[in-house]
Amino acid sequence: MEIKVDESTCTGCSLCKNVCMYDAIDIVGKKAAINENCVFCGACIDICKFKSIEITGLSQGYKDFSQYKGVMVFIEQQPGSIADVSYELLSEGKKLADALGTELTGILLGYNLSQSYPEIFKYGTDRLYVIDNEIFENNLDDIYAKALVQVIHRFKPDIFLAGATGFGRTLIPKVAAIIKTGLTADCTSLAIDPEKKILLQTRPTFGGNVLATIITRNARPQMATVRPHVMEKKQIDVKPGEGGSNGKPDVDIAKHAESISLGGPDSNICKSGEDYNGRVEYIELDISNFKTKYKLIATEKETGQSINLTDYDVIVSGGRGIGGPENFGLLKELADALGGVVGASRAAVDSNWISYPHQVGQTGKTVNPKAYIACGISGAIQHLAGMQTSDIIIAINKDPDAPIFKVANYGIVGDLFEIIPKLIKRIKYGNNLIQN
Numbered sequence: 462m463e464i465k466v467d468e469s470t471c472t473g474c475s476l477c478k479n480v481c482m483y484d485a486i487d488i489v490g491k492k493a494a495i496n497e498n499c500v501f502c503g504a505c506i507d508i509c510k511f512k513s514i515e516i517t518g519l520s521q522g523y524k525d526f527s528q529y530k531g532v533m534v535f536i537e538q539q540p541g542s543i544a545d546v547s548y549e550l551l552s553e554g555k556k557l558a559d560a561l562g563t564e565l566t567g568i569l570l571g572y573n574l575s576q577s578y579p580e581i582f583k584y585g586t587d588r589l590y591v592i593d594n595e596i597f598e599n600n601l602d603d604i605y606a607k608a609l610v611q612v613i614h615r616f617k618p619d620i621f622l623a624g625a626t627g628f629g630r631t632l633i634p635k636v637a638a639i640i641k642t643g644l645t646a647d648c649t650s651l652a653i654d655p656e657k658k659i660l661l662q663t664r665p666t667f668g669g670n671v672l673a674t675i676i677t678r679n680a681r682p683q684m685a686t687v688r689p690h691v692m693e694k695k696q697i698d699v700k701p702g703e704g705g706s707n708g709k710p711d712v713d714i715a716k717h718a719e720s721i722s723l724g725g726p727d728s729n730i731c732k733s734g735e736d737y738n739g740r741v742e743y744i745e746l747d748i749s750n751f752k753t754k755y756k757l758i759a760t761e762k763e764t765g766q767s768i769n770l771t772d773y774d775v776i777v778s779g780g781r782g783i784g785g786p787e788n789f790g791l792l793k794e795l796a797d798a799l800g801g802v803v804g805a806s807r808a809a810v811d812s813n814w815i816s817y818p819h820q821v822g823q824t825g826k827t828v829n830p831k832a833y834i835a836c837g838i839s840g841a842i843q844h845l846a847g848m849q850t851s852d853i854i855i856a857i858n859k860d861p862d863a864p865i866f867k868v869a870n871y872g873i874v875g876d877l878f879e880i881i882p883k884l885i886k887r888i889k890y891g892n893n894l895i896q897n
């Protein structure tokens with residue numbers, strides 16, 4: 462596919478530049494010039510009054526993907542820590558790589574990363590590409606996207622996986638659009654078709670009522686994002702001789718040797734050094750072309766208690782039925798008695814009764830605790846999407862027809878303000894549930 466500007470008719474009016482969301486048009490010498498950021502969305506063609514822009518070669522013929530090999534995982538980090546979903550994806554990526562008889566690689570971008578990666582090798586990573594530069598300090602997705610595009614052009618992974626985190630959800634679609642490949646977001650399972658050796662990307666659709674399996678037929682890499690805590694995080698044995706003390710691999714990025722070129726239109730030169738028995742490749746990008754559209758005004762740490770619902774075996778969640786913020790104290794008492802934590806439906810969060818990190822569901826956290834106790838929650842499909850894989854679901858609701866009872870292992874029909882104090886007493890003091 463190619464996009465061209467007819468310079469004989471282009472007036473340099475800039476309408477196309479203004480409409481392009483991908484920063485792909487410059488006006489040079491009063492003519493539009495389209496650069497490599499173009500994703501062929503066609504918006505500029507529609508806006509140009511002079512029909513000066515044309516896309517050619519739209520028909521899809523046979524494509525040779527033989528250059529694309531291996532499974533690559535985007536390893537998401539915040540200063541000092543790697544997102545858990547990255548370990549989950551490495552574990553899943555290892556299975557896919559084994560099924561294809563290929564390599565599992567990780568790509569890690571950030572600033573001052575040297576302490577971050579020994580852990581990564583415990584999940585089966587064969588090779589880790591690292592880009593350590595201060596421009597990655599603030600997790601600006603457009604800068605990350607430009608770097609990942611170059612990495613993908615250079616290393617040509619057959620499969621590229623990333624977490625469907627807040628950051629992943631803004632970053633990865635940009636990368637897929639620039640690379641011109643498909644992206645299946647929010648997958649719940651991944652597998653390799655044993656005959657065709659392609660990635661089967663399964664995700665819920667139609668509000669979770671249907672599971673769709675999607676394939677990427679005409680482009681590479683096959684890209685998918687996966688929500689946190691959907692895949693199992695599984696360490697593999699660190700082989701003798703590959704680990705330092707405590708079985709941790711020794712990683713020292715001080716040695717940087719050969720130079721390689723990432724190629725591509727900008728022909729960025731990068732340095733590459735090898736370590737951890739040749740398994741860490743440290744890449745230094747030429748960042749002169751990396752501009753961000755964002756203006757960073759300030760960074761503020763989230764205030765208030767930080768909470769990670771997925772750290773707990775028991776979650777006691779409250780919905781609109783609890784009536785107000787003050788009643789979360791009752792749920793907390795029950796959660797404390799069980800060594801658990803308080804969760805919430807979106808209705809409770811939207812009412813400002815409790816903060817967003819407590820929200821469970823499609824637009825909140827996906828959780829799978831040993832026990833999930835839903836109190837005054839109706840069981841809307843968007844809530845179920847985040848908790849129905851819990852080992853045991855207990856629902857307390859005064860409406861016997863509430864949908865939550867369809868997924869509950871145990872249901873208590875009644876007023877939660879009568880039932881929960883009795884449960885607390887029972888758990889704390891072993892009192893009889895019915896008579897007290």
Ligand SMILES: Cc1cc2nc3c(=O)[nH]c(=O)nc-3n(C[C@H](O)[C@H](O)[C@H](O)COP(=O)(O)OP(=O)(O)OC[C@H]3O[C@@H](n4cnc5c(N)ncnc54)[C@H](O)[C@@H]3O)c2cc1C
Nearest residue numbers: 780781782806807808822823824825837838839844859877
């Ligand atoms: C795009 C989208 C994304 C969404 N994402 C999420 C999400 O991530 N998480 C989420 O939770 N929702 C989400 N929602 C909202 C979802 O559709 C529901 O509106 C929400 O889950 C309802 O919350 P609720 O069950 O607390 O409230 P309600 O549906 O109002 O249910 C309250 C329940 O409490 C019961 N009740 C009332 N009083 C008592 C009492 N005294 N004792 C016992 N029971 C009582 C009632 O019988 C009722 O069943 C999303 C919606 C959309 C459109």
Ligand code: SF4
Nearest residue numbers: 471472474475477509
């Ligand atoms: S909108 Fe058309 S005429 Fe105007 S600058 Fe773009 S290509 Fe040229």
Ligand code: SF4
Nearest residue numbers: 481499500502503505
């Ligand atoms: S086709 Fe879309 S991305 Fe490409 S230059 Fe035109 S508006 Fe920008």
